[in-house]
Amino acid sequence: MDFDRQVALMAIVNRTPDSFYDAGSTFALEAAVAAALAAVDAGADWVDIGGAPFAPGREVGVTEELDRVVPVIERVHAASDVVISVDTFRPEVAAAAITAGAAVVNDTTGLQNTELADVVARSGAHLVITHSLAKPRTTYPRPQYRDVVAEVADFLWEKAALAMELGIGADKIIIDPGHDLNKNTLHSLELTRRFHEIAALGFPALAAVSNKDFIGETLNQEKQQRTDGSLAAAVMCILNGARIVRMHDVAAANSAVRFTEATLGFRPPAYLRHNIEDVNE
Template identity: 75%
Template sequence: MTTSAPATAAPFYTPPLLHPVHRFGSRTIDFSRQVALMAIINRTPDSFYDGGATFALDAAVAASLAAVDDGADWVDIGGVPFAPGPALSAEEEGDRVVPVIAAVAAASDVIISVDTFLPEVAARSIAAGATVINDTTGLSNPDMASVVAESGAHVVITHSLARPRTVFPRPQYDDVVSEVAAFLARKVELALSFGVPADKIIVDPGHDLNKNTLHTLEITRRFNEIAALGFPALAAVSNKDFIGETLNQAKDDRLEGSLAAGVVCMLGGARILRMHNVASASSAIGMTEAVLGWRRPAYLRHNMGEANHPAAPATPTGS
């Protein structure tokens, strides 16, 4: 008895982007030949990965600017974890993220997104300098689409099924990738109906969000079906539980697995990679872009001359 191999994304999948070039404030990204690196800044006392290391205002600002120095094109600033927990008022959430956004916008032209599902927080964040709203609840509040449309900001539409900050036990899918893609397509239509331009929309299949490890591995393997929607697709894989469960690793040991998952998604058409370990991710993205032919090597020396290696420097006289 033989079994067929699982469906896989073709190597170097090129998504049919409706609008390859996107402008974020003063920055322009051509997603037909560039992968943007999004750094993660959590101004929360109970964040999934860093456990509150950037909860203090000065720590959050410093981490944001350090990420820029390490190669981030983009910083994603959040004040509330996705994980289930008590609700935070719009005022308190805004007071967490808005000062960080304002300080980073004053110091850098980096793309800034705010990770929120509250329209009031989104509006305050845009006024402070954010150019992207990262809504991990997939426009669960349609007023968010109105805020985005009126402001001219971008929006990341993410697949998730639970009401914000609530438990969603034992998620079930017949075909997780097809169902996620259909959900995203519906939410894109909702955004368009509220006046959000198509060139301001980004999609995210929501790795691990209301999905088990097998679901998330399937999304990673078939990421090309998400990218085929025609909008820049974001892969948020960094240090997540699917990596820990797959490799039997604690959060602090998941860097290599995160980079591998990110590269698989990039080869499947992902054009934004959301990562904690910025310097390492920047190297992975740069190498992948070079393999794809989008980036020239920093220098060419190996086997480029009469000898395989450059001559050793001359020994100083009298040594």
């Protein structure tokens, strides 16, 4: 993807029974595959497939996580040329997912396990490095920052440098400031407003804002009511340099993303008729 001329729309498929948003509606294999392919039809450039939530809860074993994600990746890869990422922090799961057809490893732990970098480097896959402080499935109460954006940017720069030291090319690194991950609503709003400081690090920047709690708390809305706020947050991040947005409602996000691309001069309008002809229809 040419991120100088494109914004990638990433769809979310969680093969988990306790996903914070869909509450297990895509847990069954056929439902997960169908959701991924429906997202492609709705305009997704990229599908992110996960089998173990980051949020606090019961640990999902390696074998269980493999059983959840690998069959979905195999089926989607066979049916579509969409970019596939696996949402995992485990080297074993990353390796199997890449073999199955994933081109990206989406690590929400910020490369806490450096063995993951070895897998990515050997495979030639891409790596998403996300800012987070807690270990997966654990709480991190009352996060404190002096300057959340500056501290997140420093963290991402250091982790990107570590990834490169471990053999991952700079052109294979994507960064994500981790909205809501060990951050309160004021922190996530600040990251949205100053997303350009994250993008200025020089790596393609991902904004994972869809339906998150900072939107719900800002607008006093439950999870199923947050689509409009999610679209607004995504557009703000794009205008501030985000080049990948991770969204639940792909059809709605597709319109918002493509319109923003056209406004930025990345793509022409679908057609031109208004005040173009001698008679304005």
